[in-house]
Amino acid sequence: MSDVDKALASQMTNIQAKTGKSLDELYAVIQQSAFTTHGTIRSFLKETLGLGHGDANTLTTFYLKSAVSPNPPPPIPDGDVLASIYHGSKAALRPLHDALMSAINDFGPFEVAPKKAYVSLRRKKQFAMIGPSTQTRVEVGLNMKDVAPTARLIALPAGGMCQYKVNISELAEVDAELLAWIRFAYDRAG
Known part of the structure; x- marks a missing residue:
C-alpha cells in the first residue's frame, strides 16, 4: 500500500469517527440526499455533517467511485x-x-x-x-x-x-x- 493509499484510508477512518457513522451509513445519507454531482454532494456533506472541504471532497470521491453510487466513474487505472x-x-x-x-x-x-x-x-x-x-x-x-x-x-x-x-x-x-x-x-x- 502506497503512502497516498495509507493516507486515504486514515482519512476515511477519521471521517467515520468525526461523524459517528460507518461508511455504509455515510453512503446512505448521500443516497437519500438525491444529489448526484461531485460539487453538490460535497456541499451537502459540508452543510449537513459539518465536514471540512477536504474530508467532504474525499468522501464524495469515494462515494462516486463505489458500487453504491448511481453514477460511478470508470475505475482508476491500476487501482492506484x-x-x-x-x-x-x-x-x-x-x-x-x-x-x-x-x-x-x-x-x-x-x-x-x-x-x-x-x-x-x-x-x-x-x-x-x-x-x-x-x-x-x-x-x-x-x-x-x-x-x-x-x-x-x-x-x-x-x-x-x-x-x-x-x-x-x-x-x-x-x-x-x-x-x-x-x-x-x-x-x-x-
Missing part, C-alpha cells in the same frame, strides 16, 4: 490514486512526482491528502501541493511567506491556495534549490 492523477498523456510525469515525494519524505512526518488532480502535503497546515499542470510539467505549489520570487519561483496572486509555484518538466529540476524552498515551507507549516 496517483495513477488516476498521472494517467493517459500525463503518465510520463509520474517519475517527477515520485522523485519529489522521495526527497520530501526525508524531511520528516507529514500528511498526504490526495485531491482530484493533485496531492496536498500538510503538517499543521498545508505546505505544498504537487500535481500535473499540463501534459509536460508538474506544478509544485508552495505555502510560504517573505521569500523573494525568482524566474523559477513564481509568485501567485493573493488569496489562492499557495503563494508560489515552481514548474518542473524533467528530473534534473528536482534539485537542491527546489528542495530548499519545499523544506522552508515544510518547516513553517508545523
Whole structure:
C-alpha cells in the first residue's frame, strides 16, 4: 500500500469517527440526499455533517467511485490514486512526482491528502501541493511567506491556495534549490 493509499484510508477512518457513522451509513445519507454531482454532494456533506472541504471532497470521491453510487466513474487505472492523477498523456510525469515525494519524505512526518488532480502535503497546515499542470510539467505549489520570487519561483496572486509555484518538466529540476524552498515551507507549516 502506497503512502497516498495509507493516507486515504486514515482519512476515511477519521471521517467515520468525526461523524459517528460507518461508511455504509455515510453512503446512505448521500443516497437519500438525491444529489448526484461531485460539487453538490460535497456541499451537502459540508452543510449537513459539518465536514471540512477536504474530508467532504474525499468522501464524495469515494462515494462516486463505489458500487453504491448511481453514477460511478470508470475505475482508476491500476487501482492506484496517483495513477488516476498521472494517467493517459500525463503518465510520463509520474517519475517527477515520485522523485519529489522521495526527497520530501526525508524531511520528516507529514500528511498526504490526495485531491482530484493533485496531492496536498500538510503538517499543521498545508505546505505544498504537487500535481500535473499540463501534459509536460508538474506544478509544485508552495505555502510560504517573505521569500523573494525568482524566474523559477513564481509568485501567485493573493488569496489562492499557495503563494508560489515552481514548474518542473524533467528530473534534473528536482534539485537542491527546489528542495530548499519545499523544506522552508515544510518547516513553517508545523
